[in-house]
Structure formats: structure tokens, C-alpha cells
Amino acid sequence: MSCKITLIGAGSVVFAKNLIGDVLQFPELSDATICLMDIDPARLKVAEVMTRKMIAALKVKAKVVATLDRREAVRGARYVICTIQVGGYKPGTVIDFEIPRKYGLLQTIGDTLGIGGIFRALRTIPAINAVARDIAEVGAPGCLLLNYTNPMAMNCMGVERAVGIPHVGLCHSVQGTSQMLANFARLPYEDVSYLVAGINHMAFFLKFEYKGQDAYPLLFSLLEDPEFKQEKVRMEMMRRTGYFVTESSEHQSEYVPYFIHHGKKVIDQFDIPIDEYLRRCEAIIGTWEKTEAELLGTDAKTGIAIRPQTHEYGSYIIHSSQTNKPRVVYGNVPNRGLIDNLPAHACVEVPCLVDGQGIQPTHIGNLPPQLAAICRTNVNVQDLTVEAALTGKREHIYHAAMLDPHTATVLPLDKIWALCDDLIEAHQKVGLLGAFAPTIPNTGKALKGTGDRIVAEARVRPSTKKGFVQAEVVAKNPRPKAVTVALSVQALPFAGTGEAGKAITVTLALPAGKSVRKDVALPYPGDAKAGLRIVLESKSKLASTDLFLRDGLSRPRTVLQGSAKEGAPFEVRLSGFPAAEGTIGRKGDRIALRVAVDDSKITPDSRPWEGSCLELFFAAGDGEPVQQFFVVPQPGAKKALLLDRTLKPLPAAQSAIRCAPSKKGAGYEVEVEIPFKAAGLDPKAGNFLFDIYARLTALGDAHSGGSGSLSGHFESHVDSSYSALVETGAAE
Numbered sequence: 001m002s003c004k005i006t007l008i009g010a011g012s013v014v015f016a017k018n019l020i021g022d023v024l025q026f027p028e029l030s031d032a033t034i035c036l037m038d039i040d041p042a043r044l045k046v047a048e049v050m051t052r053k054m055i056a057a058l059k060v061k062a063k064v065v066a067t068l069d070r071r072e073a074v075r076g077a078r079y080v081i082c083t084i085q086v087g088g089y090k091p092g093t094v095i096d097f098e099i100p101r102k103y104g105l106l107q108t109i110g111d112t113l114g115i116g117g118i119f120r121a122l123r124t125i126p127a128i129n130a131v132a133r134d135i136a137e138v139g140a141p142g143c144l145l146l147n148y149t150n151p152m153a154m155n156c157m158g159v160e161r162a163v164g165i166p167h168v169g170l171c172h173s174v175q176g177t178s179q180m181l182a183n184f185a186r187l188p189y190e191d192v193s194y195l196v197a198g199i200n201h202m203a204f205f206l207k208f209e210y211k212g213q214d215a216y217p218l219l220f221s222l223l224e225d226p227e228f229k230q231e232k233v234r235m236e237m238m239r240r241t242g243y244f245v246t247e248s249s250e251h252q253s254e255y256v257p258y259f260i261h262h263g264k265k266v267i268d269q270f271d272i273p274i275d276e277y278l279r280r281c282e283a284i285i286g287t288w289e290k291t292e293a294e295l296l297g298t299d300a301k302t303g304i305a306i307r308p309q310t311h312e313y314g315s316y317i318i319h320s321s322q323t324n325k326p327r328v329v330y331g332n333v334p335n336r337g338l339i340d341n342l343p344a345h346a347c348v349e350v351p352c353l354v355d356g357q358g359i360q361p362t363h364i365g366n367l368p369p370q371l372a373a374i375c376r377t378n379v380n381v382q383d384l385t386v387e388a389a390l391t392g393k394r395e396h397i398y399h400a401a402m403l404d405p406h407t408a409t410v411l412p413l414d415k416i417w418a419l420c421d422d423l424i425e426a427h428q429k430v431g432l433l434g435a436f437a438p439t440i441p442n443t444g445k446a447l448k449g450t451g452d453r454i455v456a457e458a459r460v461r462p463s464t465k466k467g468f469v470q471a472e473v474v475a476k477n478p479r480p481k482a483v484t485v486a487l488s489v490q491a492l493p494f495a496g497t498g499e500a501g502k503a504i505t506v507t508l509a510l511p512a513g514k515s516v517r518k519d520v521a522l523p524y525p526g527d528a529k530a531g532l533r534i535v536l537e538s539k540s541k542l543a544s545t546d547l548f549l550r551d552g553l554s555r556p557r558t559v560l561q562g563s564a565k566e567g568a569p570f571e572v573r574l575s576g577f578p579a580a581e582g583t584i585g586r587k588g589d590r591i592a593l594r595v596a597v598d599d600s601k602i603t604p605d606s607r608p609w610e611g612s613c614l615e616l617f618f619a620a621g622d623g624e625p626v627q628q629f630f631v632v633p634q635p636g637a638k639k640a641l642l643l644d645r646t647l648k649p650l651p652a653a654q655s656a657i658r659c660a661p662s663k664k665g666a667g668y669e670v671e672v673e674i675p676f677k678a679a680g681l682d683p684k685a686g687n688f689l690f691d692i693y694a695r696l697t698a699l700g701d702a703h704s705g706g707s708g709s710l711s712g713h714f715e716s717h718v719d720s721s722y723s724a725l726v727e728t729g730a731a732e
Contacts, residue, residue, distance in 0.1 A: 002031045003322060004140070006077040008070065008131055009084035009149070010036035011043030013050055013295055019081060020051055021058075021306050022315030028323050029315070030060035037066075037073035044068065050295045053304040074134040074143075079318050082131055082147045086124045087432045089281040095426045096120060097278055103419050105410050106260055106267075108250040109277045111150045112201050113378055114406045117254075118385050119423050121151045122397065123432045125158035125389040132163035139165075144321065144358065146170055146314050152200040152332050153347040153378075157386045160334045160347070168317070168359050169332030169347065171200055173246040175311040181208060181244065184230070185218035195351070197339060197364040199375050199382075200332045201247035202255055203349040204367070208244070219244060232270040233259060241370050246349075250276050254406050255378055261409035317354050324356030333361045340365055341372040346379045377405050394436035395444045397424065402444075417442055449545040452479050454510065456487060458534035458552030461519070461719070469501065469524040471534050471552060474517045477510035484509050485547065486539035491524040494531025494556055501525065505539060531556035555712050558724035560584060560690070567592060568726055572694045574708035580614070580694040585728045586676075589683040590656075591618070593672040599633070599705070600666035601698035608632050608643065608695075612705075614670070615693040618679035619720035622689075626720050627680040637661040637668035650678065666700070689723035691716035 005023060010016045016036070023029050034051055038044040048066040055062050067073050074080055086092065096116035097107060110116025128149065135143045145167035149155055156169040174196050182189040187210050195207040208215050222228045223239055233249035237256070245252055253259040253272045260272060267274065284291075295304065309315065313329040320327045331352040338361050339348050353360040366372070380403045388396035401407050401416050411419065427433035440451030456475040469491045477483055490503035501524035508516050524532065534552030562568030567585025571578060582595035595614060605611030614631040629650070630643040640659035642650050656673040663669065676683040693714065696705035707714070713722040 002033065003029075003078040003318075004033045004035060004076050005029075005318065006035040006037060006073045006080045007047075008037050008073065008080060008082045010047040010066075011038035011040045012083045012085070013043065013047050014291060015083055015148070016047055017050060017054070017295060018307070018310050018312060019083075019314050020054060022309045022312060023318060024054060024058050024060050024062055025306075025309050026315065026319045029319060030058070030062055033063045033065060035065045035067065035073050035077065037068070037070055039068065041068060046292055046296065050304065053296070054306060057303050057306050070131065071134050071138060074131065075138040076140050077135070077143055078140045079321075080131065080135055080139065080143060080145050081314055082128060082145060082149050084124070084127060084149050086120075086127050087427075087430075089285065091426075091430045092120070092123065092432060093277065093281060095423065095430075095432075097275060099422050099426060100419060101275075102422075103411060103415055105407060105419070106274045107277075107406075108254055108260075108273055108275070109248075110254070111277065112153075112247075112251060112254075113151065113381055114254045114404055115401055115419065115423070117151045117154070118381065118397065118400050118404065119427060121154035121158075121382075121385045122389050123427060124149060124151070124155055125386065126434070128155050129158055129162045132159045132165050132167070136163055136165050142166060142358070144168070144317075146317060147332075148314070151382075154382045154385050154389075156332050156334075156347040157345070157382060158389055161345075161386065162390055166358060168352070169200060169349075170313045170317075171330075171332065171349070172312060173201060173248075174203065174330040174349070175313075177205075177244070177246045178208075180231075181205070181219065184222060184228075185210070185215055187215060187218070196246060196330060197350050197367060198246070198348065198371060199342070199346065199378060200349050201251050202375055202378055203246045203330075204241075204243040204371050205246070206243065206364075206367070229271075233272065236270065241368075241374070243368065243371060256374065257405040257409040260406060317359070320354040321356060321358060326353060326355040328352065329354055331359055331361065333359065336361075338363055339367055339372070341367055341369065342375055343379055343383070345383065346375075347382070377403075381405075388436070392434070392436050393446060394424070395439045395446055397436070398439075398444050414442070453546060453548045454479070454483065454485060454542070455548045455550070456485060456508075456536055457550035458489060458536055460528075460532065460534055460552045460554040465521065467523065467525060468521045469528050469532060469534070471520050471522050472517060473506050473508070473520060473536070474515060475508045475510055476515040478513060480512050482509070482511050484540070485542070487549075488537040488539055489520060489522060490535050490537075491522040492533045492535055493526055494533055494554070499525050503537075528554065529557050554722075558711055560724055560726045562728060567594070568728060570692070570710055570724070572692060572708040572710050574694065574696060574699055574706050575703065577699060577703065579696055579699060579708045580692070584690060584726055587673060589677075590673040590675050591679060591681075593674070594670070595631075595672075595692070595694075596662055596664070596667065596669045597633075597694060597696065598662070598665075598667045598699060599696040600700060601705070602633050602635055602637055602668065603697040604632050604634060608647070609693075611695070612697045613695050615695065615717070616672075616674075617689075617691040617716045617720075617723060618674075618681060619689040619723060620681055620685065622721045624689075624720055625680055626717060626723075627678070628717055629674065629679075631657070631670055631672060633659055633668045633670065640668070640670050642672060642674075650674070687725055687727045689720050690726045691723040 036047045051064045147169045152169040182192045193209045196203045233253045238244045332349045335346045335348045351362045384396045384400035438447040459472045461470040486507045488503045491501035536549040560568035567583035572580040580597045602612045608630040616629040618627045628645040632641040642657045658671045692710045694708045698705050716723045
């Protein structure tokens with residue numbers, strides 16, 4: 001029954017020794033060909049010598065082959081066991097810990113979820129998928145990939161989506177935790193039964209029984225035992241969720257937002273060892289020479305100690321598959337109708353029957369809803385990380401980090417983005433990550449087709465030349481290469497009726513990363529004050545994803561008419577809702593303005609346009625200077641300030657202002673009188689140009705604030721042609 005069993009990452013010699021020893025102690029597998037592969041020649045040599053000594057010590061007929069060529073190692077293999085660590089302790093793991101620590105993000109293990117797990121997956125998924133592709137192309141028919149490499153769920157999801165070969169992810173947390181719980185409850189392990197399901201490292205003991213009896217009461221009684229101080233994080237999670245989780249407290253503290261984030265007091269309360277994985281790695285490295293000597297013996301004649309078979313599932317899966325002897329193991333497999341309330345694309349950990357037919361997962365149904373919900377918070381991160389690894393879309397790295405339960409409780413979004421940028425750069429610098437498609441800087445949006453699109457727009461400008469309209473065409477090229485854009489520019493009536501102007505062609509040479517502006521005089525036979533649209537069309541051979549065109553728009557001038565006594569009524573709307581309404585007229589040689597504003601959270605600011613305020617603009621006519629004023633209500637709405645463009649208060653002798661809370665509810669009402677001369681107007685004029693911007697902190701009880709404009713534009717402060725015309729009649 002000889003078969004080829006390949007270990008990828010055989011340089012992990014301690015783990016490899018256990019796996020190889022487990023396999024060779026089955027008589028049916030004792031004549032297997034053990035193929036060892038690693039990228040480190042020295043480590044590979046140690047693994048080869050160790051395996052030969054094991055074969056000799058067990059007196060079996062197995063053969064051993066060692067190679068640095070991964071594809072040759074996989075060729076003809078019936079089983080491929082993956083135990084790689086891409087990037088190793090240095091630089092990979094060190095980067096995963098040191099850079100997040102600078103941002104105040106602490107970790108314990110950092111290999112499954114969290115920012116460390118995300119980046120370990122990004123550098124590991126391409127490597128495991130390369131193994132999977134080799135299996136698909138040169139492995140024996142039905143070759144099974146047995147993956148031991150973390151982050152387990154993300155690696156398995158990557159294999160399933162990208163290659164789709166038979167595979168299973170293997171962990172020892174179910175076996176280890178079930179034995180631990182039996183010890184906690186002081187029950188003989190052989191009389192304990194259990195059912196576990198969820199996702200890797202966060203599966204839950206749905207049943208924990210002793211001779212058919214629910215043994216959970218024994219575990220819950222430990223919560224009240226002051227002498228019991230083990231697995232504090234996992235015991236607390238059992239207290240709150242009702243179920244015990246499979247992986248260690250160190251791991252669990254990183255998968256949920258309830259522990260590390262809350263500071264030293266909570267960290268000490270639950271005995272959470274920060275940077276624990278670094279210490280473990282350093283301890284292993286520090287004892288490597290001693291470990292190597294124990295594995296190899298002090299000389300060539302020395303034998304090697306063979307331990308009894310471990311509880312690792314790998315050898316049992318191979319044995320059952322080869323002999324058709326049925327066994328139940330816990331495996332990480334695609335969620336094909338296994339756990340109904342977890343996503344179908346997730347990788348789930350469930351009991352699996354193994355026999356000559358291979359891996360046959362068990363249908364679980366629904367997890368308790370609180371457990372499914374917690375698992376989904378982790379699946380979200382896994383899903384987005386795999387998406388980033390498989391598509392090369394950088395934005396999904398940010399998205400994964402922003403949804404990570406631990407990272408999101410520590411860092412605001414801008415720091416998450418900066419942290420990811422630093423980690424990407426550090427990984428790429430040492431060759432652990434390839435290139436990712438760029439995003440618009442500081443966003444989660446892909447650059448291509450959005451942030452790198454050339455944007456061209458037209459703007460209407462005042463024109464005194466009869467039969468023409470003055471326009472400005474502006475184009476910005478965010479790309480690293482210069483480009484030339486040809487545009488058709490045409491003036492059309494605002495309402496679509498009337499005679500259109502003749503189109504002209506404008507050519508713009510756009511340097512890399514620069515903007516270009518060009519003034520053009522467009523033929524237009526109509527009345528520009530009745531409103532018009534400047535339409536742009538591409539004359540270049542550019543796709544729609546390369547060029548975005550925005551028309552220029554000049555709405556018909558608003559005309560406010562009213563009696564000298566009552567003034568002219570007006571309304572300013574925000575997001576379709578009334579934001580301010582009032583009247584404007586004259587009172588002798590003064591402009592009289594009354595406005596009721598629906599601002600339910602008055603928030604003044606030293607920069608008035610960034611808080612609650614009204615901005616007023618006056619001009620004698622088109623092309624004339626614009627005078628600007630700010631009306632700034634104070635909290636409580638019993639007082640308001642009237643400021644000029646320089647933010648200096650107008651002298652009381654030159655103005656009058658009254659403010660009171662709104663009679664209709666939240667907001668305020670103001671009455672303002674400004675001398676015509678202070679506004680740059682002739683007191684005897686029968687009309688003038690006016691615009692008002694209403695800036696609100698909050699609109700009503702449920703809407704955020706914003707800015708509304710009477711004219712529909714926000715350029716009246718620089719161009720009077722956008723303002724409304726107020727007709728109140730000349731002064732008597």
C-alpha cells in the first residue's frame with residue numbers, strides 16, 4: 001500500500017518529526033515514500049538525517065527523499081502536508097508585531113486574526129496556492145492537501161477560491177481543549193464526549209458530556225471557585241456566551257474587542273501575555289542547537305527517540321483514506337451546507353468522517369445565534385483578506401483591518417490606514433509581499449478608473465461680448481504620464497429650448513499630475529442670464545473609465561420681488577428640506593433682512609463658515625465688487641454677531657441685529673439692518689444683487705447639517721453674476 005507523502009516546510013523539524021513518526025508507526029504506511037521539501041538547505045538536511053534515523057529506529061521499509069524543488073516534491077504525491085511559515089520569525093513575525101506596537105496596537109500571538117493575522121495571510125496565501133496549483137497539475141489523482149499553516153481559515157479559503165483541490169485544514173485545538181476540559185471537570189477523558197463547530201480557533205463546544213450527561217454544570221461551577229484561575233479569557237467568554245471556545249485565552253483575547261483594548265488593568269485581570277508569540281519564537285530559536293542535537297544524536301551511530309503517536313490528525317486521515325478504516329476528526333473545510341447561519345464561502349471547523357472516500361464533513365445546522373454572530377465578525381476579516389490576496393486590490397487590506405474586532409477598538413480609521421501602509425511597505429521592502437493595485441490616497445477606493453480618471457469640467461464666466469459666453473475649461477491629470485485631451489465645448493439653453501451655440505474644439509496638453517485651465521469664448525445667441533449649460537464631449541480616444549466630464553451650469557437668475565413695506569420673500573433649502581426662510585427689502589437707507597433658520601444645534605466656530613452661520617453677499621450689478629457679511633448666532637440663540645469679510649464686527653452705529661430662539665421650535669430668528677453704503681450699494685438704486693448661504697450644524701431632529709444657497713450656487717462670494725436680483729423699488 002505504498003504511497004508518496006510529501007512535507008512542504010519540512011524544516012519545521014520538531015513538528016515534522018511528530019508527523020513522520022505518527023505516519024510510520026502505522027504498519028500499513030510503513031513502506032511510504034516520505035518526500036521532504038524546504039527552502040532552507042541546512043534545515044532540510046537536518047530533516048533528512050532525522051527521518052533516516054527514524055526509519056532505522058522503527059525498522060520500516062519507508063524511503064526518504066529530500067529536495068529544494070517544490071514541484072518535484074509534489075509530483076506523484078498522494079498526500080501533501082503543508083507546514084510552512086512564510087517570512088519566518090525574522091523578518092515576518094517581527095514586522096507583524098513591531099509596527100503595530102508603534103501605533104499602540106498590542107498583540108499576543110498575532111498569527112490568526114488581527115493585524116498580524118491579516119499580513120501573515122497576505123504573504124502566505126500566494127505560497128500555499130502555488131503548492132495547490134502544483135498538486136492540481138502534477139500530484140497523484142485525488143491528491144489531498146493537509147494544511148497545518150496559520151492563519152488556517154484564510155489559507156484554506158484562498159486554496160478553495162483560487163484552485164479548488166481537495167484539502168483540509170488541521171489544528172490540534174479541539175483535541176487539546178477537550179482533554180483540558182475533562183481535567184477541569186475532573187472527568188476521565190475516555191468517558192467524555194463532545195460536539196464542536198464554528199471556525200478555526202473559534203469553534204465552540206456545543207456539547208460537553210460525561211456518559212451521556214451534560215457536563216457543562218461542572219465547568220460553570222468553576223466560575224465561582226476563587227481557587228480556579230486558569231484560562232481566564234476563555235472562562236469569561238463561556239460565562240457571557242454560554243459555551244467554551246476551542247483555542248487558547250491568548251488567541252481568544254485578540255479575536256474579540258473585550259480585553260486587550262481596555263488597558264493594563266483588564267490585561268492584568270485576565271493574565272493576557274502581550275507579545276507572547278515573540279517570546280515563544282525567541283525561546284525556540286535560543287534552544288535550536290540543543291534541539292538539533294537531540295533530533296540527530298551526537299554522532300552518526302546514535303539512535304533517535306520515537307515517541308508514541310500524537311493526537312495530530314494528519315496521520316489518521318492518511319491511514320483511514322488508505323485503509324478505508326472510518327474515523328472522525330475535526331477538520332477545516334469549505335462551508336458547503338454545513339453550518340447554516342455562517343456564510344457559504346466561509347471555512348468552518350466541524351467533525352468529519354474519514355474513510356476510503358476521503359473527507360466527509362458533518363452537517364451541523366445552525367449554531368446558537370450568539371456564537372454565529374461572533375464567528376461572523378472574524379469571517380468578515382478573513383473574507384476581505386483573502387479577497388485582497390487573490391485580487392491584488394489594496395483597498396481590501398484596509399477594509400479587513402477596519403473590520404477586525406481588535407484593531408478597530410484601538411485605532412481610528414486614519415490610523416488604521418497609516419498602519420496598513422507602513423506594514424505593506426515594510427513587507428514589500430523585504431520581498432514578502434508583491435505589488436497591490438493602488439488606491440486613491442487615504443481612501444478605500446481603487447485608484448484605477450476612479451482616482452486616476454482625468455476630470456474635465458466647464459465653468460461659466462461673466463461675458464460682456466454680445467453673441468458669446470465666456471467659459472473656463474479645467475482638466476486635471478492625476479496619472480504619472482502626460483496626456484492630451486480633445487474636448488468639444490458647446491453652450492446650450494438651460495431649459496433645453498432655444499437656439500444652441502456652435503460647438504468648438506478645445507485641446508488640452510496635461511502634464512503628469514497637473515491641472516490645466518483654458519478660457520474660451522463660446523458662440524451663444526441666447527440670453528445668458530436666462531440660464532445656460534456648457535456641455536463637454538470627448539473627442540479623444542479615451543474610455544469612459546479614463547475621462548470624467550462635468551458640464552458647466554448657470555441657472556436662470558433668481559428674481560426676488562416684493563413691496564417696499566413687506567420685502568421680497570425667499571427660501572433656502574438643504575437636501576430638499578427648508579433650511580431658512582425670510583424676507584429682504586429696504587428700510588430707508590438700510591437693507592432690511594429677516595431670516596428664520598432651522599438649525600437644531602447651534603455651533604459657532606472661529607471660522608464661521610465651518611459652524612452655524614448665515615453668509616450674506618451684496619453687489620450693485622454683474623462684475624461689480626461683492627461685499628460679504630457673516631451672521632453668527634450664539635448658543636442659546638439670544639444673540640448673534642454681524643461680521644464683515646475680515647471677521648471684524650460692524651460698528652453698532654452702522655448696523656443693527658436682533659436674534660431670538662425660533663418660535664416654531666429649534667433654530668433661531670434674526671433681523672439684520674445693513675446700510676446700503678456698507679454693502680457697496682447706491683441707497684437710491686431700485687434693485688441690487690443678493691445671495692445667502694445658510695450653514696447649519698443640524699437640520700431638524702434627525703438630519704445632519706450642511707450648506708444651502710439661495711441661488712443654487714456656491715460662487716456668489718467671487719462672482720456676482722450667480723446672485724439673485726432683488727427688486728424692491730427705488731428709495732422715496
